Amino acid sequence: MFKLITSHRSVIIDEMLRFIEGLKVEASNITSSKWYFDAIDRIYLFSTSGKMIRGGLILFTEEMFKGSYSKDGVYLAIATELLQSALLIHDDIMDKDMIRRGSKTIFFQYKEIGDKEGIEDSYHFGESMGICIGDIALDMCFSAVGYLSNVKVINRIIKKFGLELSIVGGGQMEDIYLSSSNYIPTEEEIISIYKMKTSRYSFSLPFSLGAILSEVDDSVIKLLESFGDDLGIVFQIHDDEIGLFGNQEAIGKPIGSDIKENKKTLFLIYLMRLATEEEKRRLSGIFGNEKITKEDVETVLNLIEKYKVREMVLSKKEEFANKAREKIKLLPVEEKYKKHLFELVDYNLSRNK
Amino acid sequence: MFKLITSHRSVIIDEMLRFIEGLKVEASNITSSKWYFDAIDRIYLFSTSGKMIRGGLILFTEEMFKGSYSKDGVYLAIATELLQSALLIHDDIMDKDMIRRGSKTIFFQYKEIGDKEGIEDSYHFGESMGICIGDIALDMCFSAVGYLSNVKVINRIIKKFGLELSIVGGGQMEDIYLSSSNYIPTEEEIISIYKMKTSRYSFSLPFSLGAILSEVDDSVIKLLESFGDDLGIVFQIHDDEIGLFGNQEAIGKPIGSDIKENKKTLFLIYLMRLATEEEKRRLSGIFGNEKITKEDVETVLNLIEKYKVREMVLSKKEEFANKAREKIKLLPVEEKYKKHLFELVDYNLSRNK
Numbered sequence: 169m170f171k172l173i174t175s176h177r178s179v180i181i182d183e184m185l186r187f188i189e190g191l192k193v194e195a196s197n198i199t200s201s202k203w204y205f206d207a208i209d210r211i212y213l214f215s216t217s218g219k220m221i222r223g224g225l226i227l228f229t230e231e232m233f234k235g236s237y238s239k240d241g242v243y244l245a246i247a248t249e250l251l252q253s254a255l256l257i258h259d260d261i262m263d264k265d266m267i268r269r270g271s272k273t274i275f276f277q278y279k280e281i282g283d284k285e286g287i288e289d290s291y292h293f294g295e296s297m298g299i300c301i302g303d304i305a306l307d308m309c310f311s312a313v314g315y316l317s318n319v320k321v322i323n324r325i326i327k328k329f330g331l332e333l334s335i336v337g338g339g340q341m342e343d344i345y346l347s348s349s350n351y352i353p354t355e356e357e358i359i360s361i362y363k364m365k366t367s368r369y370s371f372s373l374p375f376s377l378g379a380i381l382s383e384v385d386d387s388v389i390k391l392l393e394s395f396g397d398d399l400g401i402v403f404q405i406h407d408d409e410i411g412l413f414g415n416q417e418a419i420g421k422p423i424g425s426d427i428k429e430n431k432k433t434l435f436l437i438y439l440m441r442l443a444t445e446e447e448k449r450r451l452s453g454i455f456g457n458e459k460i461t462k463e464d465v466e467t468v469l470n471l472i473e474k475y476k477v478r479e480m481v482l483s484k485k486e487e488f489a490n491k492a493r494e495k496i497k498l499l500p501v502e503e504k505y506k507k508h509l510f511e512l513v514d515y516n517l518s519r520n521k
Numbered sequence: 522m523f524k525l526i527t528s529h530r531s532v533i534i535d536e537m538l539r540f541i542e543g544l545k546v547e548a549s550n551i552t553s554s555k556w557y558f559d560a561i562d563r564i565y566l567f568s569t570s571g572k573m574i575r576g577g578l579i580l581f582t583e584e585m586f587k588g589s590y591s592k593d594g595v596y597l598a599i600a601t602e603l604l605q606s607a608l609l610i611h612d613d614i615m616d617k618d619m620i621r622r623g624s625k626t627i628f629f630q631y632k633e634i635g636d637k638e639g640i641e642d643s644y645h646f647g648e649s650m651g652i653c654i655g656d657i658a659l660d661m662c663f664s665a666v667g668y669l670s671n672v673k674v675i676n677r678i679i680k681k682f683g684l685e686l687s688i689v690g691g692g693q694m695e696d697i698y699l700s701s702s703n704y705i706p707t708e709e710e711i712i713s714i715y716k717m718k719t720s721r722y723s724f725s726l727p728f729s730l731g732a733i734l735s736e737v738d739d740s741v742i743k744l745l746e747s748f749g750d751d752l753g754i755v756f757q758i759h760d761d762e763i764g765l766f767g768n769q770e771a772i773g774k775p776i777g778s779d780i781k782e783n784k785k786t787l788f789l790i791y792l793m794r795l796a797t798e799e800e801k802r803r804l805s806g807i808f809g810n811e812k813i814t815k816e817d818v819e820t821v822l823n824l825i826e827k828y829k830v831r832e833m834v835l836s837k838k839e840e841f842a843n844k845a846r847e848k849i850k851l852l853p854v855e856e857k858y859k860k861h862l863f864e865l866v867d868y869n870l871s872r873n874k
Contacts, residue, residue, distance in 0.1 A: 191687070194684055194689060203694040204717075222866065228562040241647060258652050285701075285702060286702075295614075297610050299614065301694075307686035307690060310663060310679060310686065311684055314679030314682075323667050323668070326664070327664050329663055329667075330660050334544070334561075337660060339557075340656075360553075364557075
């Protein structure tokens, strides 16, 4: 499955380049701004440096229902990858992350430009430029949707895009609030945030877009979206896991960033539920502490081992993986596509980056 | 004219409420997130607290060409007002502005929520929440465009929206860079930024959208956009002027914020061109200084008077107003509409808030 999705990567990249060249030509009738064209180039580079799973899923979904993907699907794939860029660029500002995909984050690139230019508050300069670039990526996502030729579905797709994107924003807000506060959320609250900030736009939306383009029944779209919800939850739980137990080189960010950022994960709440009062006090001094050491991360990992928290998280991840698998069985598609979807569930359960 | 535009305000507000209620119903099928629905309400309140000139201009333009506005025009008006909200919400984070339209800015509202909840870095919390809310407003703008019923023009409109929005982002980047650096731009560079960050989305885009909906000739759309460019430059130069000489209560922000923020305005560059070396040194200590006093603002105003800078700026503003007037004369519309457009030029030249 993973191979099947990424096999669409070069198609999306090629078409995105053409799309961006067209945008530049149109923009050049209005402006010759240096920063603007520089921004467009950075967005292209950033957008094409990812795995493009979301875009690939749209094309896969079309193939699953119609045997082949359409040009409209490619434009929606471009749009989806651009929105992913927008979200990540803004997310890195919120999380103060300096590294993404093994390279410097966009806002941090501008922070460094600020330093070079002798700008006093270069950090805020970087943040402001990053906010603009994220906005521009979202605007470009908008433009890409404008290329759809199937006017029968265009309204539905635009509304869908707008709605799902707004949901991500809400999920992000929930996440920020929880990371900033000492409140220990319930398991349901965490799962709800995973659905809002990961499942919907990363899985439910691409499946839905591919299905709408294929003009399949609403009931099938609903089933696919619900499958996407479960799949995204698996993806996010696994993401938490490799953030603690993964290979720093492979995941492209330091082990333990979630601890530093006080991200409210299943690991955290299970641990807090089982730890002694004294351990809880120690943990409270570690979670959300910007200056945590390797030893602090070790402490958390040891307690996770002591209370078999990883096993608990694994079992929750398997629960959602099984829900997802049950839904695949109900899909009215050929077995070979189901096989790919099962493999996607497995990939989300076990990927190392 | 101004009355004619704002007479559409209540139509836009009513329909925006209905649009937002619909969005909430759809979102409630996906989430029950407290912050999400709170965000939507804040965006509605913020969006309906403005003059709604941009939305009004779309409906006016349709009336000018077809005698009446359409439901599609109302949806585009909603979209345009939502995008204006998105831009302002993000802009206030970049400028660290606490007051907008006489009320607390959105990010600052969240900063205060953070304080109340005992969140340590409440300022960064406010910024992050503000980035999300701005993004959500942009997503909602996207959704509103999805309600267009005229599929003949929908592609063109979406592409137009995406392109012009990206241009604003670029203008904002230029502006941030200039505000952060000591470089004194040329008059042309300043005018170019005014066009990018004000004219295009505030005037050229609304005129263009109304004209596209009215299916008029491309040459007319081009003329209207060019008229919008000039009009926006007049608007922005006047905005700089009332930021220095206006009534603090009326404009809803402190006199001299542009000085504090080191905004590169025509006032600044003309002044720097004429000031003595000693005056320049004094001015350099004032522009961009977050802690400027009333006396500092007085110093700037006195030098502006000494060198008749206000007269120079006024003459530049008149130059663009005259260009705009010449373009009105060329428009293939009834005289009564031209009269309104002339009044709009006058309004942009002389408004006090």
